[in-house]
Amino acid sequence: MGFEQMGTDMGAELAWDDTIEKENEFILLPEGEYAFRVASFERSRYPGSDKIGPCNQAKIVLEVESPEGVASIRHNLFLHSKCEGLLCAFFRGIGQKKHGEKLKMDWNKVMGSIGRAKIGIRIYDGxxxxxxxxxxxxxxxTTQPTTFKPGSF
Structure with missing residues (x-):
């Protein structure tokens, strides 16, 4: 199933005394390039750090389909001038921004957006x-690197 056909499964409400069994299954994707869909977006406030001052923050969850199931990847975007390039990369990645053009960020169009990203593995606290x-x-x-061969054109 591609992300173009992926529905929005709202699930069902559970009662306080319902029986449950389905555990949360974490899927770790191998490093590589994947198609994604923006599954959720939350406006937040970043308190600041040594590198970036206090600013608005977008907490985004990307969903990636894999043979093991749908993997969720959390990604934070900081609305700060030091991170403007990262914001541009995200909006270009979901097709809202074109190279060299200005863009007024339209967060209302972020949910459900699709794109591609290089996904890596990070180790934190083991x-x-x-x-x-x-x-x-x-x-x-995407262009493949060419190999130089002496004497061939």
């Missing part, structure tokens, strides 16, 4: 999890 390494821009062709 646990492995996936992270976005780079968004892939749909408005640019």
């Amino acid at each position: 646990k492995k999890f996936n992270e976005v390494k780079q968004f892939i821009y749909p408005d640019e062709e």
Whole structure:
């Protein structure tokens, strides 16, 4: 099932005394390039750090389909001038921004957006999890590196 056909499964409400059994299954994807869908978006506030001052923060969850099931990847975007390039990369990755053009960020169109990203593995506190390494821009062709061969043109 591609993300273009993926529905929005709202699930069902559980009663306080219902029986449950389905456990949360964490899926760790191997490093690589994957199609994703923005599954959720939450507006938040970042308190600041040594690198970035206090600012608005977008907490995004990307869903990636895999043979093991749907993997969820959390990705934070900081609305700060030091992170403007990362914001541009995200909006280019979901097809809202074109190279060299200005864009007024339209967060209302983020939910359900699809794109591609290079996903890596990060280890934190001894646990492995996936992270976005780079968004892939749909408005640019992916070119394979060429190998130089002396005497051939």
